[in-house]
Amino acid sequence: MNTHPMKLVTIVCEAHARDAVTRLLREVGAHGWTLFPVEGDGSQGRRLADIPEYANIQVEVILKPEVAERLLERLGGDFFPRYAMIAFESDVRVLRAGKF
Amino acid sequence: MNTHPMKLVTIVCEAHARDAVTRLLREVGAHGWTLFPVEGDGSQGRRLADIPEYANIQVEVILKPEVAERLLERLGGDFFPRYAMIAFESDVRVLRAGKF
Amino acid sequence: MNTHPMKLVTIVCEAHARDAVTRLLREVGAHGWTLFPVEGDGSQGRRLADIPEYANIQVEVILKPEVAERLLERLGGDFFPRYAMIAFESDVRVLRAGKF
Amino acid sequence: MTFFDALAANLLSPAVLFFVLGLVAALTKSDLKFPEALYAGLTIYLLVAIGFKGGVAINEAGLGKVWLPSLAAMALGALIPLWTYPLLRFGGKFAAVDAAAIAAHYGSVSAVTFIAATNYLKAVDQPYENYATAFLAVMESPAILVGVVLGKLATSKRGASDMTSLKAAMHEALFGRSIFLLVGALVVGALCGKRGMDKVEPFFVAPFQGVLALFLLEMGLVAGRRLGDLRKVGPFLLAFGIVMPLLHGCLGVWLGQLTGLGLGGATLLGVLASSASYIAAPAAIRMSLPDANPTYYLTASLAITFPFNIALGIPAYLAVARWLYP
Amino acid sequence: MTFFDALAANLLSPAVLFFVLGLVAALTKSDLKFPEALYAGLTIYLLVAIGFKGGVAINEAGLGKVWLPSLAAMALGALIPLWTYPLLRFGGKFAAVDAAAIAAHYGSVSAVTFIAATNYLKAVDQPYENYATAFLAVMESPAILVGVVLGKLATSKRGASDMTSLKAAMHEALFGRSIFLLVGALVVGALCGKRGMDKVEPFFVAPFQGVLALFLLEMGLVAGRRLGDLRKVGPFLLAFGIVMPLLHGCLGVWLGQLTGLGLGGATLLGVLASSASYIAAPAAIRMSLPDANPTYYLTASLAITFPFNIALGIPAYLAVARWLYP
Amino acid sequence: MTFFDALAANLLSPAVLFFVLGLVAALTKSDLKFPEALYAGLTIYLLVAIGFKGGVAINEAGLGKVWLPSLAAMALGALIPLWTYPLLRFGGKFAAVDAAAIAAHYGSVSAVTFIAATNYLKAVDQPYENYATAFLAVMESPAILVGVVLGKLATSKRGASDMTSLKAAMHEALFGRSIFLLVGALVVGALCGKRGMDKVEPFFVAPFQGVLALFLLEMGLVAGRRLGDLRKVGPFLLAFGIVMPLLHGCLGVWLGQLTGLGLGGATLLGVLASSASYIAAPAAIRMSLPDANPTYYLTASLAITFPFNIALGIPAYLAVARWLYP
């Protein structure tokens, strides 16, 4: 099967950042995203998944390498100072490159 | 620790495809899978996680490279035309290769 | 954007192992983790996500390579004989290496 | 009570107003959301409660009274696709597979519409046969099967894989979650009878109307999110989604009278005929007619016919029944 | 009322019929599923309601009446593993760790079985001491600790890690979710008394039987999924899962009579003795005896003893009590 | 009834005792947890029920009676930040942005505290104006907006991005989930009136107190998890979190009397003024004043003021009202 190299960017953050993050994804040019309700622990303490307003989410998005670069740039610049958040990137190979 | 290279195939799709996808995994020879309830946005519109019948799922499966190849083949051929779906592959290293 | 190579260790296991796993993560020196409620199928049978006590979880943790090594060591030695569980490692690049 | 009084009684009921509130939430992009587990819990409660109550009613009325109108209901469901399909295909210029899919949805039924109608009848003090739940149970599947067969015949690339997908649709239509709960609770109710009902009445009967109001808030949200698609479906489907329910509603009421139902029961059969499925049918169609475009069938059943029936259709079918019955 | 009438009353109650419906759903592979949050919500409701009601009853009866049968209940729970362990080990040829694990489950108790029994007693108009919930609360943990110690002694590779896992089991058995809710609600009820009950009665008492019926539908699903494992456990465990509950049930009823309980309370003590845990015990055992095979203890308690008690055991223990009491 | 009787009545009510049980669970690190969907379901139920009941009350009392105290309530909410901000800034030496954030929380309100207060008034047979829910609805947002503006002015790096975040806070404060549900249900209730209430009473009214008790168990868990942060916030905020609610409570009661409310309604206005938001305000502040430290505002409102009001504040404001009213 023909697969195409892409970047997978993963963002874990407090649920309050949800709208801001999905807006940012659209701005940088993502064609879609996938969101998980998660529990977490980190430097800003434990986040249980009980009150929606205090909860944690993970967002995964597949992007062309140059778009991923732009996304990480924006995350590091505008978002990290504001929100409890981590972000990382990895390499994947997708079917149907046209979608991303 | 001794780790062994394997492929991780990730499928994000509408919940309607659930049974068809898990059946396919068994057919191609997967020994297990992990399934996440997710929310998503993509070319076929937003999928909220509220009505089970209209929801989105992500399935992750670890496979030997040749099995992963077969799985992607089948996904691209039979499933992509039928279902709202993306799929991608990445490299992982597992403990206990015998399980996969 | 400046990214830094790290290891992502993923553990899928029965919910009973939850406390033991998060304790282990702290012991080996992880600074955080992210936990997903999941459904699964594997050698020890199907795990539906209905009764919390019989459920399945996935834990993801980002670590420095040497810490990841130590974690896998401990998982393989102490945990695999006790719990229904799989674990694997992959390469990621994070923003803000200092956090991990 | 005039038709306008009856209409006002419906529009100012908590159930309908909460439905409208849900629509408003969706249109104003409020972040209000029911979690999936709450939706599932409410659905399970409503289906089990209505099924159980229907079963107890069958136990008391005896199968003798129930079988004939049930058979009529089933036949009506199976037949509706036979005229809606050509209408959509040739009148609406829809692709064969889309016409078949929409036809399947309109032959099948919406449990929530039925429940809202029983609620309404209670509010206007119109007695009805409680065993009408049996009609709901038998009308869900036949149209789906007919629609799938129509779609397969039209696309005509029949073969082995076709038979499997037909079988999958059949399994979905007969053993899917909602039909299973409804029929199961019906049987449990029929076995328990009045004595069983006494025990569970404070849970399954007393709070029922309130739970329904809350659930319709969620259904308003769900329907409201589809309103944006109205532009995509064209004027034909818009008219179809209002006119056909009215026709089917009259047909259902008339058939109810013919098979010996009272005024209330005939109204409910009208409601069932007029309503379009948006849970069971989409699930089955998605699997067996994957080429059909969900925007058409979901928008028509969920964003046009469902709100129309909740707000206007239900009182209209009652008015028709009052006019038909001496 | 003869035993057969009593049995029929149980088998045709909504609670038992919905349980059977759940079994049927599991066996026919219906896609019916209760989401985890709904399961959790129902459990929290049932435990809090039963605990609160029990606490109010203790407040009214006074501790003086409650302590002796509670002590007896605790002792019975702790002792049951002492004869079930050797029976499984030498009669059933089970590995030591499996025998200990199963013994722990049968000494401990099933809250749902207890709740179903109170439900049944109410249905057949048999009064009972409401404070019997106290016995449920004290019987959950002791057997688990005894079972874990038996298992550790048998495998005998004692050491530091052993003590930690014993401590973990103890913590789980004493502070786990279900026991915490039950004991906590009991204390709250005992502090509030009748005045508090008046306020929350429409939520915690009136709909209780209906909620239980719905919950047993889910438990039928859960038990039904385990039925496939019956083949794996062998005839010995099958017989064990039916005969031992009957023996323990008689023992419990007799002990109830001995410690001054009325007919209803003695029946409930019998039910507790006969029931096997499938929530608290598996959680503790999984942590402290990880080598024990879950297929054995879960199948026995969940797929054999639990359905047996729900359908036949409960009326049987009442019959025994009626025979024992003048 | 003396103040101590009234206090005891509160402390021994199921609602408060279950709250304490939740605190105990958090402190003993029990694994008790309410799933998010259950929390969401309980919140939706409580907000819709209280809103609907308030709307029906407005329908019956007429807007003429409601507008003046509502306006007073709004003004009070908007003004509270104007003195709490400088107090925190200069008395407590907090950073400007933290002072503004905390001030916003104390000007806004806690729906759960309000609901617990209506519960308490019912328990001690103190009648109150049901339309007081309207004050709850109008008091949530103004203080949040004032607080955000204060914070922005203080940090003074105004610009385009600032206006967007102010707009986001406004949208959150006006269209956020909880305010939408409350206002929406209020409107629905006002449109339905008594006739609508009759239908849904068994769901929205009868079980209300029991549901509240269960929900306070969860809120005890949530507040208890924050108790560990008490050490981090310093003695000033600790005192602030108890003294200011007392002052605001008196102010609210007095304003209630001034604007023509009865004893019960004035007590409720006192409760609202004294309570601090921990759902709507954090959400809006997190978005528009992200530099404010959540440990301060969440610990103060959730771990100090909320438990204080639930246990002691509510009976105290009633005592104040009884003393003020002839």
Ligand SMILES: Nc1ncnc2c1ncn2[C@@H]1O[C@H](COP(=O)(O)O)[C@@H](O)[C@H]1O
């Ligand atoms: N090392 C890590 N590995 C995986 N997830 C992490 C890690 N550190 C933080 N997280 C996630 O990121 C969220 C925010 O992190 P923090 O800002 O450090 O509290 C946490 O709640 C976790 O879900």
Ligand SMILES: Nc1ncnc2c1ncn2[C@@H]1O[C@H](COP(=O)(O)O)[C@@H](O)[C@H]1O
């Ligand atoms: N670029 C993307 N990154 C991550 N997930 C995506 C992306 N595109 C689509 N998805 C997921 O795949 C599902 C189906 O995609 P689609 O068929 O494009 O609607 C969506 O609902 C998303 O959950």
Ligand SMILES: Nc1ncnc2c1ncn2[C@@H]1O[C@H](COP(=O)(O)O)[C@@H](O)[C@H]1O
């Ligand atoms: N090949 C696989 N790919 C993805 N997940 C797996 C795989 N095998 C097992 N799992 C997950 O690991 C859990 C425990 O596996 P097991 O011990 O094999 O039952 C399962 O319930 C699955 O969620």
Ligand code: NA
């Ligand atoms: Na129909």
Ligand code: NA
């Ligand atoms: Na037992």
Ligand code: NA
């Ligand atoms: Na306030």
